Amino acid sequence: MDRKKILLLSTGGTIASVVSEDGLVPKQSGEDLIQLLGDMPYEIDVKDILQLDSSNIQPEEWQIIAENIYKYRNDYDGIVLSHGTDTMAYTASMLSFMIQDLNLPVVLTGSQVPINVMWSDAPDNLRLAFAAASRCKPGVYLAFNRKVMLGCRSVKVRTINFNAFESVNVPPIATVTSDGLVFNKNLSYIPRSNLACKLNTKINTNVSLVKLFPGFDTKLLFALADSGCKGIVIEAYGLGGMTNIRRNMVAAVGDLIKQGIPVIASSQCLYERSDLTKYEVGRRALLEGAISARDMTSESAITKLMWGIGQGMDIRQITKFFDTNIVGEVTLD
Template sequence: MSAAQLLVIHTGGTIGMVPTEYGLAPATGFEQLVRSRLGQRLDHLPSFDLLELSPLIDSAELTPEHWHLIAAPILERYADYQGFVVLHGTDTLAYTASALSFVLHGLNKPLILTGSQIPLSSPRNDAENQLLAALELAGRREINEVCVLFDGLLLRGNRCVKLDTSAMAAFDSPNSPHLGTVGIDIRLRRDLLLPAGTPTFFRGQFDPLAVAVLRIFPGIRSTLLQAVLSQPGLKALVLQSYGVGNAPVSDTALLETLEAAVARGTTIVNVSQCVRGGVADGTYATGSALTRAGVIPGADLTLEAAFAKLHWLVAQNKTPAEIAASMRRAFCGEQQVSS
């Protein structure tokens, strides 16, 4: 067992990038930079080991196969540490946070994901505060789930979304209250935090071809939907619909294409394009028509959570009926469930 209390996993992303002639790019040697920049401030925080993935991942290059690589050190050394920090690029951080919440279902230790808008190597950056706060939170025994820490907000990992490309406050959880704030004091919402679970970790692999996403837009044709649904290896589709779950179902070919795909065993989940709110399939006839066609209402799941949850369920070789039932159930606080 390591003498350190925490394991920090540096996956890549802006936080550890350096300038090149082509723009910012991942660079090795991040631990030395962290310890030199943060210096004595680390003395009052939990001790940590830092593991750097090789090769580092620019988060824009992330695939579902990377989720296992990120989770592997945690799975292998879970008993050795009191908590974990994952440093990740912001572009796909919400996808990885969602995926890890399912892969590490039943956590009884903190796992904090963070990144930054400006690299730690820059004179003016947001990385220092993110790192210091993440280390402190990863040592808090009240936290037993996957969280995202960004700009002073502690968010449930499978509820967060990136909302801003340039502001320091890049992330929020529009359909879920903040789990805590980091200001002069650290304030945790203990009434909202998940209780310690019994780990039932997933150690399998993800097939990057298994799940796709299609956004409904004015004038969409069934031929495009057919092209997506006919992709080799596709097992599930996240359909991003309008408002509370509406789509142009007067196009009978579109509806028939969905029905045929469901009949073939493809799982289709309906989530809203809106940042706030969710799918209420019985509100309008256009939404209820999707449900009658076999499309599963996705409640208030974020796109990232729906995508990751489907990957997790498909990778367990569950049947379409089992997946449909699981998509209506909350495993780790990822959605509201109707009573």
């Protein structure tokens, strides 16, 4: 049997870091990572496209990463992207929208400890990522700590534990057990198409992610609008409730929507969904035009909003866009 041909795109992160006087700094190349893994049952090519701590991965870097994936998509059976953990979920979500209808699996991974440290989790994560890149269906995934997750459903939930990422509101794509890499048989939440792969990196970063708290001053929302903000994701309470007395968030949301600024209502709760229809405090926001994020992660909601506004969508189109399951990022039923 021919060995699968896999491309490693290296971008830096903890996985490639070394100790310096200023703390951990990404210095190791993709080839360094592969050499520390030993023999692998794949034909592997390596390209170093960035060398950054993921705190410095921004929209400009997303574009570079997406362009490289698109460029090499027909030359390999799969692509592994090594990346710092802190913004990996944002990158995975944005890549899901920037490169739709992928014709191969793209698997992001990283580590909590640099690969040259004895107790590093990097070797296991990389081996898992290569296995996923050789066996998963086309799409964007995140492989970490013996779990393969859909990229747009992944969230970093721990800062130092090796079990740093969770698949939120859907089960992992696959897990590692004593039987090997075992795939979930029910992946019906991921849309599939036979359309040609499309690259579209146009986004608008003039958006904001706001967490509601008791005493939040609605004037801050209007300050965002006055400074050029084109869309807002609000992490509201519980099922999506917002204050409607004194500091009236619901009225503020209505005023922003009248100005043409879409407002997405998500939940501060990591698991389960927002549902603006259940309580009065949610229904009022819905009547004002708030758009429910349902069970999307905040990372997925904000990147989807950036991408939608980048396409020139107005509020009506953004509403329809958020009512559509593009890459498995939202449960509509």
